[in-house]
Amino acid sequence: MATVSSGNVVIFGAGGPVGAATIASLKDHYTLRSTDAIPLQQVVDEERRQSPAAPLPEILGAPHENRVVDVRDYEQVRDACVGMDAAINLTVVRPHPEMAFTVNMVGAYNVAKAAAECGLKRLIHTGPFHTGLNHSADYWHDHEVVDDVPLHPGDSLYAMSKYLGNQVTRVFAERQGLETLTYLFCGFRPREILPEQRGRGVGSFTVSWEDTGESILCGLRAPAMENPYEVFFIAAETPDRKHRVDKARRLLGWQATDTWEEMYRRS
């Protein structure tokens, strides 16, 4: 059974804002092994926020564990997966010409391989959905784009390296029977809407950081999937109908609580 209702969960890339939200949502339900390439305490002490409003991770005490893990190093990744029931891969490097590939693709390989070898019940993998990449094969002009649409990364280093990481993960899921949920994100923002943001519109593929943590909780608790590899758009449903987000509601039982109505309605 792939459902992970309780037990031990390892988070890779826990120092980022989605990691922070994931820790907040999971900490009362699971024993967490929160990992990042640098100590989480350093992330907090140095206030390494991805953006000014992005959350920082909470440093949890026992029975939880915090650990430095470089996903480029298979032995470190495998050690981190030992004794776990599920893994969550939130690691990402965007502009660096070497690390984009070694973290986003080789790191994905290491996490999927270790998860399969250690017999984990479920892997939640993450990556971007780029709504527009400035080439005519993206889906910028389309509506009702669905979760399972093939990604076309163009020549973007970030999009390409993540795309390859997704494909590597898919192969592990299908060939090794590792049930994998891949979450695709685009825009993040804090839950709080400032007065000057009301009625100013909102991007079509936006989710609050707080809601991302809940989506991970729902992903762990969801029943077994029909296919070993399932892709989900993780975003609020907005009335522009650009992207469909109903698959997450149907299969994960998750939908965003922050729907941005105050932003897309004139007050």
Add this chain to the structure above:
Amino acid sequence: MKIAITGADRPTGALLSRRLSDEHQIRPIGSVEQPESDLGSVGEHYQRADLRLPSAVRPALANCDVVVHCQPHDPGPQEGPEQEVLDVIARGTYVLVNTANEVGIGRVILLSHLDIMQDYPEDFVVSEHWMPNPRAEADSLAPYMAELVCRELARIGKIECLCLRLGDLGADGTSEEDAVSAVQRALYRELKPESGYQWHLEHIASAGRFAASARG
């Protein structure tokens, strides 16, 4: 034509370097200092380059018209962990094709491997339209990564890419003659301009289930 051939330090790239040199100027490129394979008369033009580094690739491709990217078909042993081959092939292909575009090269001939189609049941008639089915192993995934990089860069019109999936060199896979003639055809093959496609894929097998004769 002036043709840059990657993987020239391995048997497939060396074969093509020797055989294409009768009609073309060849720039063999490999990852080791001294190639073990026989490059014949073009050995003196051999260049070592890590394809992951634009600073190494740019001079290696200077003044070339076409790239024959053999490395994904036969990357050879890598230093370090098994995952290294994924980075070598995927990032190397990404840098190579983008740099080729930057220096004005319009066509890349990618040599991939039929191994990524091998695990379909033996009685299936598998053609180029079938989805690749690599194993969850770095060696098996590497040529698939190269295909995806080239396909996506071709999709946006950055370069023309003709992908030839070869078996192992030899009578049971793809013979040397068939490999050479397939690349020779690819050098001049016109992609149908009315289709708008800049990606072409072909299986090149001399024997076995992927050979044209096996399709009935």
